[in-house]
Amino acid sequence: MSPAQQLLQALQDEETVLLERRFDALVEIQRRKDELLSAMEQVDDLATLEHIRAQAGRNERLMSAALTAIRGLKTRFANMGQGQGTVGYARDGSMMGVENENPNRRV
Secondary structure, three states: OOHHHHHHHHHHHHHHHHHOOOHHHHHHHHHHHHHHHHHOOOOOOHHHHHHHHHHHHHHHHHHHHHHHHHHHHHHHHHHOOOOOOEEEEOOOOOEEEEOOOOOOOOO
16 A cells, blocks of 8 residues: 555544544544655655545544534533523524523522
């Protein structure tokens, strides 16, 4: 298998890891990708290069979505217990909120 094909496989593995939310595995995949990129001199197979470009773009969008979700969770956790409402989304994608009462408040 050529370095370009191995890189494509590493990118596909990265997509699987992102979809399965196994973020701890990304470090090893990045190491593999770095090694393979260093090993690639010149690739004449334009179809393989296009597959690599497309796969890298998909992975970039998945990583961006994961980071957005993580930032949102961080904000939600920071707001817990501060009397702020919980935010969720309806089926149509519109944001909806529910006011939380302080869970530490005794009645």
